Amino acid sequence: EAGVAQSPRYKIIEKRQSVAFWCNPISGHATLYWYQQILGQGPKLLIQFQNNGVVDDSQLPKDRFSAERLKGVDSTLKIQPAKLEDSAVYLCASSFNIASGELFFGEGSRLTVL
Amino acid sequence: RKEVEQDPGPFNVPEGATVAFNCTYSNSASQSFFWYRQDCRKEPKLLMSVYSSGNEDGRFTAQLNRASQYISLLIRDSKLSDSATYLCVGMDTGRRALTFGSGTRLQVQP
Numbered sequence: 448e449a450g451v452a453q454s455p456r457y458k459i460i461e462k463r464q465s466v467a468f469w470c471n472p473i474s475g476h477a478t479l480y481w482y483q484q485i486l487g488q489g490p491k492l493l494i495q496f497q498n499n500g501v502v503d504d505s506q507l508p509k510d511r512f513s514a515e516r517l518k519g520v521d522s523t524l525k526i527q528p529a530k531l532e533d534s535a536v537y538l539c540a541s542s543f544n545i546a547s548g549e550l551f552f553g554e555g556s557r558l559t560v561l
Numbered sequence: 562r563k564e565v566e567q568d569p570g571p572f573n574v575p576e577g578a579t580v581a582f583n584c585t586y587s588n589s590a591s592q593s594f595f596w597y598r599q600d601c602r603k604e605p606k607l608l609m610s611v612y613s614s615g616n617e618d619g620r621f622t623a624q625l626n627r628a629s630q631y632i633s634l635l636i637r638d639s640k641l642s643d644s645a646t647y648l649c650v651g652m653d654t655g656r657r658a659l660t661f662g663s664g665t666r667l668q669v670q671p
Contacts, residue, residue, distance in 0.1 A: 478657075487569075489648050489661035490605065503658050538604060545657045548595040548650070552604035 449473065451553035453539050459559045465527035468556045471520070472541030478502075480550065481514055481524050482538040490538055496522065529560045564588045565651050565662035573668045578639045582665045584632040584649030592654040594625055596634050599646045599664065608634075608647070639669045 452471040460466050472479050477498050482490035493512065495503040499519040507514065511530070516522040526533055536557050540550040567584045574580050586594070594611040609616065611623040611632055622635040632649055649662040 480659075482661075487663070489565075489663045492658055492660070495658055545652075546593075546654075548593055548610055548652055548659065549607045550605075550659060552606070554604055 451539055451541055451551055453537075453553035453556050455556055456554065457557050457559075459561065460529055461561050462531055463528040465525065466529060466558060467526075468524045468537050468539075468558075470522045470524070470539030470553060472522075472539070473543070473551055476541035476543050476551070477519070478542040478545055479516055479522050480540045480542075481522070482540065482552075483535045484538055484555070485535045493524070493537075526558075529558075531560050534558055534560045563662070564660045565649050567649050567662040567665045569663060569665060571666040571668050573670060574639055575670055576639055576641060578669075579635065579637045580639055580667065581636075582634045582647055582649075582667075584634075584662055584665075586630050586632065586649075586651050588651060588653060588660070589630070590653045590655060593652040594632050595650040595652070595659075596621075596623055596632075597648040597650055597661070599648055601645075605648055605661075636667075639667075641669050641671060643667060644669045 479496045481493040484490045493507045494514045496516045514524045536555040538555045540552045596608040597605040598608045599605040611625045613625045615624045620637045624633045646664040646666045648664045651660050
């Protein structure tokens with residue numbers, strides 16, 4: 448079974464530029480998450496989708512971050528304009544049954560903002 | 562105050578040692594708890610769920626104390642391959658969102 452796919456794996460941009468990350472969850476997983484993991488910290492939830500609807504985006508900095516999951520399958524996360532403190536790994540995860548507590552994470556997209 | 566707090570470590574232990582990690586949580590709405598493992602520069606993976614009655618999976622034992630809002634993970638007979646960061650995770654059953662602690666780093670030495 449294919450895992451969660453993410454791209455790009457690495458991205459280096461200058462502050463004030465924009466960047467987009469793509470995620471394709473495991474087939475059949477209705478719930479999709481974007482987490483931000485800053486070096487030395489645990490993953491922090493940015494946004495949670497159930498199919499193509501947003502369940503929780505309370506920690507998404509909406510002045511610069513946006514995310515969509517238009518067809519209820521793959522998703523994109525965009526940052527515009529980027530700040531130095533956005534340097535982090537952006538992890539996409541999906542889940543079939545959240546009650547199990549098992550999220551399947553992709554390998555992540557590592558962003559460096561200079 | 563963070564919802565889930567952990568000692569960052571690192572815990573440096575010799576092979577064969579027993580090591581215990583603790584975690585406290587502040588959100589009383591958190592109903593379910595888990596331990597995830599994250600290897601260096603890799604994604605987190607579920608290690609085990611945590612039940613009030615305690616649960617064991619091979620060399621790993623997890624325990625939840627709701628009265629003290631405290632979660633623990635015990636690793637017996639440590640292996641070199643156990644070296645990783647262990648993330649304590651709480652789930653608000655209402656929101657169905659997982660909140661991760663900052664992780665405790667374990668380094669098992671030969």
